[in-house]
Amino acid sequence: MYPKEFEKSIKKVEATREERMKGLPERMSAKEREEILQKWHPDYKPEAKRKLKIGASKGSFVPVEVADLIEAYPLEDPKEIDMSKPDYSVDVLIIGGGGAGTAAALHAYYSGIKKDKILMVTKLRHGDANTIMAQGGIQAADKENDSPAIHYLDVIGGGHYANKPDLVERLVMDAPRIIKWHEELGVMYDKKEDGEMITIHGGGTSRKRMHSAKDYTGMEIMRVIRDE
Known part of the structure; x- marks a missing residue:
């Protein structure tokens, strides 16, 4: 069920469980917590983040994976997109179909914008987003x-x-x-x-x-x- 490298830790947990159940562990000091975070938490490791090279947040330190994603080349070749012939012409374009995007679409409609002039685009199905994970x-x-x-x-x-x-x-x-x-x-x-x-x-x-x-x-x- 667990990877082999977990076996040592699991045995230690099982061997000390009875003793640990007798009371609360001693609280760490602020300095001790900081040392643990610096040593083990990925967000605290210098190599886990780097500066963004492009975009509105250029210069900000972000996780390497996020930077790679933002700086990646687009899947579509801009030269193949004819901006003079849009597929849709709308007043409001909403990127994302989660809670924020759906609320934005509703409030746009409440404000008087016609439904056929509001377009929501999402890479998955409507509602498949972070909101449902909360x-x-x-x-x-x-x-x-x-x-x-x-x-x-x-x-x-x-x-x-x-x-x-x-x-x-x-x-x-x-x-x-x-x-x-x-x-x-x-x-x-x-x-x-x-x-x-x-x-x-x-x-x-x-x-x-x-x-x-x-x-x-x-x-x-x-x-x-x-x-x-």
Whole structure:
């Protein structure tokens, strides 16, 4: 079942399980955690990232695999594409058919753009995207003991101050409205018997603001907005 190189580690886990079950392991210090990450985590290894040579993010350090993908030559030869004869003429072109792309298409339609003037393109089927893989939930500061300002601080701190402030602001301000929109469409978020939404802690949260649908939140959101 497991690769042969795992056998040594498995035996060690099995041999020490009874002793480890007697109590919690001693917490590592911040320095010890950093040393472990530097030694083992792929994101911390210098050779795992390199600078992008092209594009809007030129100069940014990204995983080597991502850089190779972005810098790769296109499968289509630009010389063979006749831009004077488009296959489709639309007002809105949406790249991607996941949660964001589908929501963009819906809001374009809500704004008055005709359906036949909105085109969504995706490399797979509509809905086959990262959204359906999301399990934990979606955060929104919509409870009395919470606020977008507190949510903002959590996100900025959790991102080690590397976030783009304007995007974080948009995220935390829009989140309660998006949850309300989802509910109006029929997304079945977990609720108490009285109808109040259940919220739980997520990574880096100082308030319980994670809204979830069991452990298939993304799939539930995608189910509803795709049908819409």
